[in-house]
Amino acid sequence: GAVVSQHPSRVICKSGTSVKIECRSLDFQATTMFWYRQFPKQSLMLMATSNEGSKATYEQGVEKDKFLINHASLTLSTLTVTSAHPEDSSFYICSARGASGGLQETQYFGPGTRLLVL
Amino acid sequence: AQSVTQLGSHVSVSEGALVLLRCNYSSSVPPYLFWYVQYPNQGLQLLLKYTSAATLVKGINDFEAEFKKSETSFHLTKPSAHMSDAAEYFCAVYNNAGNMLTFGGGTRLMVKP
Numbered sequence: 001g002a003v004v005s006q007h008p009s010r011v012i013c014k015s016g017t018s019v020k021i022e023c024r025s026l027d028f029q030a031t032t033m034f035w036y037r038q039f040p041k042q043s044l045m046l047m048a049t050s051n052e053g054s055k056a057t058y059e060q061g062v063e064k065d066k067f068l069i070n071h072a073s074l075t076l077s078t079l080t081v082t083s084a085h086p087e088d089s090s091f092y093i094c095s096a097r098g099a100s101g102g103l104q105e106t107q108y109f110g111p112g113t114r115l116l117v118l
Numbered sequence: 119a120q121s122v123t124q125l126g127s128h129v130s131v132s133e134g135a136l137v138l139l140r141c142n143y144s145s146s147v148p149p150y151l152f153w154y155v156q157y158p159n160q161g162l163q164l165l166l167k168y169t170s171a172a173t174l175v176k177g178i179n180d181f182e183a184e185f186k187k188s189e190t191s192f193h194l195t196k197p198s199a200h201m202s203d204a205a206e207y208f209c210a211v212y213n214n215a216g217n218m219l220t221f222g223g224g225t226r227l228m229v230k231p
Contacts (some may be wrong), residue, residue, distance in 0.1 A: 004161075006161070015175050027223045029197075034218070034219075042223075042224070043208065043222065043223045043224045044162075046206070046218060046219075049218060089157075093161050093162065095162075095219075105150050105167070105169055105212060106152070106164060106167060107152075107163040107212070107219055108164065109154070109162040109164075110161050110165070111160050111161040112159070112160060112161045114159065
């Protein structure tokens, strides 16, 4: 199956700093990438959807200036949490979807990034 | 808009017993349906998916799910639970018009020895 990687897997930062999380599709071209946030013992909350070369579409309530998303290539999307605060601590998961054959309907998920803001 | 309801946030079974995780959906158009599994501190792994082909879908690790349009259900089953099946399971519906996945609330499966 298709593989999606995320880096880093864990990050601890001080309040006020910015953190960048990378999401890569390793063996397919991802025309669309998604960023989710997951709180403990809860389901995934979609933050934004990005198509390669286009601006991301943010879900209601998600601050686009706070969570900067870049999808510059068909295999890489980045999420930057700017001026992080403790309430931004969470588990961030990306997923990717291609546009050819069976990949078109399925979203493949990365392993997640645990962010802790002190 | 599509939605997904997973009945039972926690399900506990004994090792070797049948696993049944319930999922009901609502969608105005024929849905694509998915089951994902999440182990602690990991991302989601695709178990199986329904994309309008056979209504009984077989996935990895002996899991299967049956699409029942009349009941708007897509329940996940496994004949015999293993300890390693303990995880969080998410049902999701993908609607082409919506261009995104909508997840259920998740069901935590616990397997007792």
